[in-house]
Amino acid sequence: YVQWQEVPQNRWKIGALQEIIARAGLIGKNSTPYTPAGRHNFMHNKVLVIDDTVITGSYNFSRSAQFNAENILFIESAPLADAYSAYIDHLVKKYH
Known part of the structure; x- marks a missing residue:
């Protein structure tokens, strides 16, 4: 913070x-x-899963990111979206 x-x-x-x-x-x-x-044991992931689309990269989901040198990938892949969803579920269970 x-x-x-x-x-x-x-x-x-x-x-x-x-x-x-x-x-x-x-x-x-x-x-x-x-x-x-x-x-080094710190995780720093930026990923969104929406239906069969994975959105990931260095892009911070903030207004200021629009003015930075960031990268963002939109990947349309149901198998990858499923894999990321399972990974996110694993993280939520681990830290919940």
Whole structure:
């Protein structure tokens, strides 16, 4: 939340994210910060599954992303969408 706290017009995002997490019943995971000799254990996924379409990439789903150098893929594939859905279900069960 640090970057959101530093920019006044972005502070509303903190409450919105906390509400989404609470409603979904998700829990967080403490992560070990990256060091060259350490074990990096932090997951950073950006993926949406809509019907048979997978949307993924570096693109942050925010207004500011429209002005950044981001990439986004729209992949129409029922088998891939099914695989991603199963993966997302696995993550929800793991952190719920």
